[in-house]
Amino acid sequence: MSDSTNMEISTTEYATRAKKLLKLALNLRDIGAETDFDLPRIVVIGGQSAGKSSLVEAVTGIRVPRDSGTCTRCPMECNMNDSTGDWSCKISLRFVYDKDVALATPRVVDFGPPLTDKSDVEIALRKAQVAILNPHRSPxxxxxxxxxxLKYYRTDEAFEEGTEKFSHNTVRIDIYDATCAPLTFVDLPGLIQNEEGEVVNMVIDLATRQIQGNSLILVAxxxxxxMRNQKAMRLARDADPGKVxxxxxLTKPDAVGAGAIGSKxxxxxxxxxxxxxxxxxxxxxxxxxxxxxxxNLSRTETQDLARMFFQTTSPWNTIADRSRFGIPSLVKALSRHLTDLLDEILPTLxxxxQRKIDECRKELELLPAPLMHEPSAEILEMINKFCGELKEAVYGKGNFxxxxxxxxxxxxxxxxxxxSTAPDFRPVENVxxxxxxSDVEESDEIGAHNFTNATPYDLYGVRRVIKESIAWELPHNIPFDAKSRLILECLERWDAPAFECLSSVSTRLYSYLHEKNQEQFKRxxxxQAYIWQLIEAHFNSRHELSQQAVQVTLAMEKSPLYTQNHHYLDSVRDKWLSKYRERRKNPIPPPPPPVPVPAPSPAARRPAAFDHRLYPSSVGVAAHMEEEVSPLDEALSALARLGYRGLTETDLTRxxxxxxxxxxxxxxxxxxxxFQVAYKRxxxxxxxxIEHALNQSLANSLQFVLVDSLALGSADASARLKELVAEESSISMKRDALTTKIAKLKGILDEFTRFGV
Incomplete structure (x- = not known):
């Protein structure tokens, strides 16, 4: 403790400080600070026959309830205030817990009018304790x-009807007396052994919880x-192993026999x-x-008897430190210790x-903000945002x-x-x-995917198709049906990849809509469920229309076989006709299947000696190449000498x-x-x-569908929409709890400010 322990409690400045701190602690408990902070207090514990009730009476000057067995079944907080007026006391009930769960907002209820006659206190306290044990009934x-x-509420029948056997809520008594020092303490039920096990455990649990933390533990x-038999002292040592x-x-010194020398x-x-x-x-x-x-002796008379006892009775009159005897010395020391502890702890609280307020505010920021407008306005705002982001995604605006x-x-x-459905024509008699x-142009455009999986046709295969297609055509006319049949064989294979493509895009759109719905309306x-029903129904409608549109697009390619892109058609025709004629003359056989090559032996891995005889010099090769002339060049030179000048290789093919x-x-x-023209198309x-019939169509129409389905003009719109935006109870409960806690913490800070702490 600080140097203030040497001060007399009657010192004006110290007494003023003590009263101020005790009042602050009391106010903090009234607003529920004890559920969030470890407030310093004095807790009185003791066995059933330890004289604890007599001790409380001696300190407070009032009578407290006494019965056989366990009489007190809840904490009783005694607040002693020195007053210049006549003696009075006020009893109130402080409800801080509901079945051991801390209330968000504690309740302090006045229990009857102030009392001015000490003889009325005992029965009033009995009534107050019963009221605490029956929180479901009006006090x-x-x-x-x-x-x-009142005795009925100690029976099994009362317990079955809802009366609690014990409570952590508190009966509070404020005593105003000109002869007392400022002091506050909590009296707990006496520790018992001869009751049913449940009751014994409840009393021990209540005491154990109360004497933790910053409590000063007063053990009777x-x-x-x-001393070794004292259950209360064992509990105190468990909670305060440092004994600080x-x-x-020590009570009942007058009951120690004259011959009990060892005990004395x-x-x-x-x-x-x-x-x-x-x-x-x-x-x-x-x-x-x-x-x-x-x-009915007065407090002064009782204290005079005690003082005379300690002055005249051995061995107590031989102990040098006289400040360790009597109620006045005890009260003075208790007030001093509690004041110093409050002076030390309260500023840290x-x-x-403030830290707890900051933590609560951070938690609040993580929760969705409460609705600020009418439900219809809030819903419209969410729909507009949802549909706006959908359009940005479909049209590729912004970052979407x-x-x-x-x-x-x-x-x-x-x-x-x-x-890959391109026709595979092989201009040879045997495929x-x-x-x-391959097509070099397509290879550059598609890369490694330039292949076809169509059924290959050789010249005889095409001839067979031509013959099967002849009707009333004149000789030397190729039936158009032959070409149409070969073209449609390719185009008919477009349906599957087309609908696979639609399925891929529509699945992606569906997933996007579902994900955005979860994100936008999850609160x-x-x-969320209502909007998703509307979105899903509209998606299904647009998906069906897009399937029809894809079907029309495919049908347009199959009938009629038509193009006005004649220039491109002719150029591609000439290119392929040239390719087929060239390959007709110089067919390139398919590559042989790969043959497994055995691993070379170690000897084979050694490089062979270079044999110059096998490789003539480069000079000799070059000279030989310069002398060699191709047969084509020889033929063109001979025709030129005969007077047919200017001929080319193409002219010779005639x-x-x-x-x-x-x-x-x-x-x-x-x-x-x-095929090339249709493919490009x-x-x-x-x-x-797909973009127009599905993605853009849905994005452009969804907002109207959603808003129209809300039926804002209907008679039940307000109630219906309010129900739709009712957030999860867990969220609202957490927000309310945090808001209430912040308000309570602010009240605590206000009390600190008001008392200058």
Whole structure:
């Protein structure tokens, strides 16, 4: 403790400070600060026969309820205030807990009018304790009850009807007396052993919880028993192993027999600090016995009797430190210790309160903000935001690019699949004698995916199709049906990749809508479910229309087979006809299947010696190449000498007889050219169809559908929308709890400010 322990409690400045701090602590408890902070207090505990009730009476000057067994079943807080007026007291009930759960807002209820006659206090306290044990009933119910009526609330029948056996809520009594020092303490039920196990455990649990933390533990110890038998002292030592918060009060010194020499020596050693040391020490008090209580002696008379006892009775009159004897010395020391502890602890609690406020505010920030407007306005705002972000995603505005980028990946995959349906014409009599012909242009555009999985056709295959298609055509006319049949064989294979592409994009859109719905409306589960029903129904409608649109797009490619892009068609036809003719002359066989190559032996891995005989010099090779002339050049030179100048390799082909498969080559070129035109068209048209029929159509119409479905003009709109935006009870309860806690903490800070702490 600080140097103030040497001050007299009657010192004006110190007394003023003590009263101020005690009043602050009392106000803090009234607003529920004890559920959040460890407020310093004095807690009185003791065994059933330790004289604890007599001790409380001696300190307070009032009568407290006494019965066999456990009489007190809740804490009783006594606040002593020195007053210049007549004696009075006020009883109130402080409800801080509901079945051991701290209330968000404690209640302090006045219990009856102030009392001015000490003889009325005992029965009033009995009534107040019963009211505390029956929080489900109005306290006024018990004000007019008699002592016999109150006894009913100690029966099993009353417990079955809801009366609590014990309570952590407090009966508070404020005493105003000109002869008392400022002091506050909490009296707990006496520790018992001869009750049912549940009751014994409840009393121990109540005491254990109350004496933790910053409590000063006042233990009543009867000198008629051995110190080692004191259950209360064992509890105190468990809660205060350093023995810095415990104060021992030795009671019943007048009951120690004259011949109990060993017992007197043991208690003398304890009082002198030679045994069972406590930092705050022990005090010895003589309390009124039953005869003296029946005489209704005044506090002064009782204290005079005690002082005379300690001055005349051995060995107590031989102990040097006289400040350890009597109620006045005990009260003076208790007030001093509590004041110093409050002076030390309360300023730190102010900083803790501010930290707790900051923590609560951070938790509040993590919760959704409460609705600031009418439900209809809030819902419209959420719908507008949802639909606005959907449009940005579909049209690629702002930072919402991913949705379009993913769709473009689907469209590229569609392009590759359509390209793989290209006709596979092999301009040879046997398809196995020629490899598939690649397109350099397509290779550059599609890369490694330039392949076709179509059924290959050789010249005889095309000829068979031509013959099967002949109707009333004149000779030397190739039936258009032959070309149409070969073209449609490719186009019919476009349905599957087209609807796969639509499925990929629609699945992505559905997932996006679901994710955004979860994100935007998650605060309000009912609204979220309602909005999702509308979105899903509208999506299904638009998806069905987009399927129809895709079907129309595919049908347009199949009938009629038409293009006005003649220039591109002709150029592609010429290119492929040239390719087929060239390959007809110089077929390139398919690559042989890979043959496993055995691993070389170690000897084979060694490099062979270089044999110059196998490799003529580069000079000799170059000279040989310069002398060699190709047969084509020789033929063109001979014709020039005969007077046919200016001829080229193409002119020489006219000397060859006509190809018997020329018609088939033309059909191959025509079909391949039209496929290229249609392919170029569909890989643009189908993605645009999906975008317009599904994505953009839904994005452009969804807001109207959602708003229209709310039926804002209906008679029940207000109640219906209010129900939709009813947030989860857990969120609102947490927000209310945090808001209430902040208000309580602010009240605590206000009390600190008001008292200048």
């Amino acid at each position: 006024e119910t018990f004000l007019s009850m008699t002592n016999d009526e 110890v009867p000198m008629t028993d051995d 918060r415990t104060i021992g009060v 020596e043991a208690w003398t050693a304890i009082l002198e600090g030679r045994s069972d040391e406590l930092r705050l020490g022990y005090y010895c008090v003589r309390l009124a016995d039953d005869e003296e209580r029946s005489m 102010k900083a803790q309160a 690019k991913l949705f379009i980028q993913q769709n473009q990946a689907s469209y590229r995959a569609f392009k590759i699949k359509i390209r 196995s004698k020629c490899a598939a012909i 309000f589960p009912k609204l 000397l060859s007889p006509p190809d018997s498969f020329e018609e088939e080559l033309i059909v191959m070129a025509d079909v391949r050219a039209y 569909i890989i643009d048209n189908l993605p645009l169809t």
